[in-house]
Amino acid sequence: MREVKKSVPKKDSYGLIRGKPVYTDDIAPRDSLIVKVLRSPHAFARIKSIDTSEALTMSGVELVLTYKDVPRKPITRAGQGYPEPSPYDKFILDEYVRYVGDEVAVVAAKDERTAEEALKKIKVEYDVLEPVLDFEKAEGNPSVIHPEDDIFPQFDIGFDPKRNIAASYEMEIGDVDEIIKECEEDPDCVVVKDRFYTQAQAHVMLEPHASFAYIDMSGRLVIVTSTQTPFHVRRQVSMVLGIPIKDIRVIKPRIGGGFGGKQALHGELIVSLVTWKTKKPAKLVYTRREVFEATYTRHPSRFDVTLAATKDGKLRAIAYDVLWDTGAYGEHALTTLMVAGSKTLPMYNKVDGVRFRGKVVYTNHVPAGAYRGYGAIQGNFALESAMDILAEKLGMDPVELRLKNIIREGETSPIFKIMGEGREGTDMIIKSCKLEQAIRRGAEIINWEKKFRKREKRGSKVKGVGMAIAMQGSGIANIDMGSAIIKLNDDGSFNLLVGATDLGTGSDTILAQIAAEVLGVSTDDIIVYSSDTDLTPFDAGAYASSTTYVSGNAVRIAAEKMKKLIIEEGARKLGLGPEEVEFDGKVIRAKDGSKEVTLKELATVRYYTEDQKQLIADGSFVGPESPPPYAATFVEVEVDTETGKVDVLKYVSILDIGTPINPALARIQAEGGAVQGIGMALYEDVKYSSSGKLLTNNLMYYKIPSRLDVPDIHVEFLESYEPTGPFGAKSVAEIGIDTPPAAIANAVYDAIGVRIKSLPLTPEKVFFAMKK
Amino acid sequence: MKIKVKVNGEWKEWEIDPSDYLLDVLRREGYLSVKRACDTGTCGACTVLVDGFPALSCSVLAATMDGHEITTAEGIADEMEEYIKALASEGAEQCGFCSPGLMVMVYALKKEIENGKVEKNEEAVKRYLIGNLCRCSGYLGQQRAIFKFLGVK
Incomplete structure (x- = not known):
């Protein structure tokens, strides 16, 4: 391979580092109306009256909108494929406000100050309602967060809003209760039952959500937005505002990070509404406070995990009972819940019985949504902590317990077929899985055998080691599609047009590498244009670890077609049959060496002088399966027994991602994921006041890892080849984040014998647990 | 009010509001490498040099920059x-x-x-x-x- 498995710089790197104006707010028209949103000060209230007259009379105020001025049409802002597995339970503006930060009114004004002044002039009287702030008390609570009757799911998702349930799901293979009962009664068996909690985490992509809209010369609505899903944005704006899809164009410029937080629509609907009404350009850039208060968090969760195993360490049954907090709206409620099972349970595929039961409840908190890991990280913390507890009970090394039970190449799990994303899944035989090798390699690097249960002391500090394994997916099988178009230019270069959405990961570059590899050309000869609904073909978007595998396969197919076309046209030019020539990326040559034409000559001829035609090819791909990448992570921590502070000394993660198309970019994904996961494990925590107001609404109160918080991280990719992936590739975006919480919690137990079952592992929590 | 500042080696005269932050003025004047990300002086995305030393432009009043030299990433x-x-x-x-x-x-x-x-x-x-x-x-x-x-x- 020449262009693949090569660390070429990102195509946009020079522009980005030099600070070129390429993000949404940088390129918004100078005369844009500035849009601001009045947000609810109450966790739950009904708007009794709202008076905008004073704001409207202010000079420079163009428009004020309340729920009375917008179409009442239930939607989901989730940014998923259609029909979405998330309930249609949100209105652009509503008479109910369901969390502190929910939209009350929209102002568009000539400048920022006027808009902010106008917000203050809107008089709202609220009928304050009793909020539901404890997700364990949400189900059946007398306070019904969604009392309205016009909300609905697209299909059965276990939606029961009158009981504050956004979605629910159950499945069982084998008779799990019977197996557990047998094991409880059998002295040769061990049963572990434990409860775990995970917290809300904030994405904190550096670029706040930003969108602007304008009307183009033919009267169409153009939306430029920092989104992961331009095609879903187009569809949803069309649906809510009743503007035909053909009259909407969505453009994604460069994006300052997303991590799932920009999968959904946030400002897009509002700027579209303002521009459509005023016919003027309008811009909405979220403040950091708004990003915290009024976008998304990770879903907080409670897991009751039961494991049953024989004394020799064979897992017999796994059962999860899960409670999931979706906050005020049910975006990604069902699917994140299901991923907590579908992307953890198959790791231990040799069980006799497995059960998953889960409910997603509404609360009056900031809505939860898609966030890197997407349920798997929550499930991973619960399962991999429980596995550690089981190993202890069995008197078995946790490494050995994993090795006895993990999934291997050529195997399957019934879960793949039963649990998909919001619906039934897809059967698959695992064709690439280096999990065993990853575990063995990680154990070797961390020096597991020398360190496990050794509890080396240094003053008040004690060292410990812990491990966890994980799997993720590569796109959503049989649902999400990616496509690509390649066209040849008259200098022999190619335009690659993809709907895929590079949100900073470098996917434009790796897609170019895939095309270049197929065509035998240099990545420099592939010019990428992505994510513009007028000019690029459809792609579901950048989520679910899909771009390399799904969009990458679409690019591979398009490039293969282009190669065939070049060979056909080249052969025709040479007066030969296609089977009589070969193409090396530069020259189409007769196999007998008798004659040749360069690609550049061929293109020039075809565009200017002879049998003129455009050489163009397309490719579409929807994954027939979603091959999982795997990780085995080993950490060494040091716990200060005087303060409870946990320091990660060494972090070793061995990954099977198939072929890394661009090893440098893959490494950054794995390292960046690890650091986000370490943040979640140790201190990141979205916190509310007793009345439901977000306390962690800026970067001083919500701490993300700084460079001094980053431990010694060792990331390694195993040689692995996924036959269904482009050049053997699977995904890398999410797998890196899954393991830190469980691995670190297990290491803390190894160090001090204290099991922390709720995240994050703050010094305070560790300290008080030690004192118990 | 008016300020005179030397930005990336060139003297500029800008009409500003006394309450304007340097970040907003720089972006308004087209120095778009300077990013707004946190609003609290916590993240460093708006860092510029003032007289050769780093400063968070989101936390500096533009009015205090009169006569000073500012360097952005573009420079x-x-x-x-x-x-x-x-x-x-x-x-x-x-x-x-x-x-x-x-x-x-x-x-x-x-x-x-x-x-x-x-x-x-x-x-x-x-x-x-x-x-x-x-x-x-x-x-x-x-x-x-x-x-x-x-x-x-």
Whole structure:
């Protein structure tokens, strides 16, 4: 391979580092109306009256909108494929406000100050309602967060809003209760039952959500937005505002990070509404406070995990009972819940019985949504902590317990077929899985055998080691599609047009590498244009670890077609049959060496002088399966027994991602994921006041890892080849984040014998647990 | 009110409001490498040099800049070619939103090391750059590039 498995710089790197104006707010028209949103000060209230007259009379105020001025049409802002597995339970503006930060009114004004002044002039009287702030008390609570009757799911998702349930799901293979009962009664068996909690985490992509809209010369609505899903944005704006899809164009410029937080629509609907009404350009850039208060968090969760195993360490049954907090709206409620099972349970595929039961409840908190890991990280913390507890009970090394039970190449799990994303899944035989090798390699690097249960002391500090394994997916099988178009230019270069959405990961570059590899050309000869609904073909978007595998396969197919076309046209030019020539990326040559034409000559001829035609090819791909990448992570921590502070000394993660198309970019994904996961494990925590107001609404109160918080991280990719992936590739975006919480919690137990079952592992929590 | 500032080597006269922050004025005047990300002076994305020293432009009133010299990422990019290459070859700019602010800071750090004000070792470099947050890279790729650029062993 020449262009693949090569660390070429990102195509946009020079522009980005030099600070070129390429993000949404940088390129918004100078005369844009500035849009601001009045947000609810109450966790739950009904708007009794709202008076905008004073704001409207202010000079420079163009428009004020309340729920009375917008179409009442239930939607989901989730940014998923259609029909979405998330309930249609949100209105652009509503008479109910369901969390502190929910939209009350929209102002568009000539400048920022006027808009902010106008917000203050809107008089709202609220009928304050009793909020539901404890997700364990949400189900059946007398306070019904969604009392309205016009909300609905697209299909059965276990939606029961009158009981504050956004979605629910159950499945069982084998008779799990019977197996557990047998094991409880059998002295040769061990049963572990434990409860775990995970917290809300904030994405904190550096670029706040930003969108602007304008009307183009033919009267169409153009939306430029920092989104992961331009095609879903187009569809949803069309649906809510009743503007035909053909009259909407969505453009994604460069994006300052997303991590799932920009999968959904946030400002897009509002700027579209303002521009459509005023016919003027309008811009909405979220403040950091708004990003915290009024976008998304990770879903907080409670897991009751039961494991049953024989004394020799064979897992017999796994059962999860899960409670999931979706906050005020049910975006990604069902699917994140299901991923907590579908992307953890198959790791231990040799069980006799497995059960998953889960409910997603509404609360009056900031809505939860898609966030890197997407349920798997929550499930991973619960399962991999429980596995550690089981190993202890069995008197078995946790490494050995994993090795006895993990999934291997050529195997399957019934879960793949039963649990998909919001619906039934897809059967698959695992064709690439280096999990065993990853575990063995990680154990070797961390020096597991020398360190496990050794509890080396240094003053008040004690060292410990812990491990966890994980799997993720590569796109959503049989649902999400990616496509690509390649066209040849008259200098022999190619335009690659993809709907895929590079949100900073470098996917434009790796897609170019895939095309270049197929065509035998240099990545420099592939010019990428992505994510513009007028000019690029459809792609579901950048989520679910899909771009390399799904969009990458679409690019591979398009490039293969282009190669065939070049060979056909080249052969025709040479007066030969296609089977009589070969193409090396530069020259189409007769196999007998008798004659040749360069690609550049061929293109020039075809565009200017002879049998003129455009050489163009397309490719579409929807994954027939979603091959999982795997990780085995080993950490060494040091716990200060005087303060409870946990320091990660060494972090070793061995990954099977198939072929890394661009090893440098893959490494950054794995390292960046690890650091986000370490943040979640140790201190990141979205916190509310007793009345439901977000306390962690800026970067001083919500701490993300700084460079001094980053431990010694060792990331390694195993040689692995996924036959269904482009050049053997699977995904890398999410797998890196899954393991830190469980691995670190297990290491803390190894160090001090204290099991922390709720995240994050703050010094305070560790300290008080030690004192118990 | 009017201020006169020297931006990237060129004197400019700007009409500003006394309550304007430097960040907003710079962006208004087209210096769009200066990013707004946190609103609280916490993330470093808006870092510029004032008279050669790093400052968070979101927390500096433009009115106090009269007569001062301001340098943004646009003004040093050509000089920082080698650093840009190092960062790009690690793929560590990722989304790039924090990159211009970080580049300004690395530029200042290089000068400080040359002047003997900051030690040339990993710990000192990390400490100097602690205020530049990044959510994509996990910092390690950035640091590989920065250490290489500064010759930190």
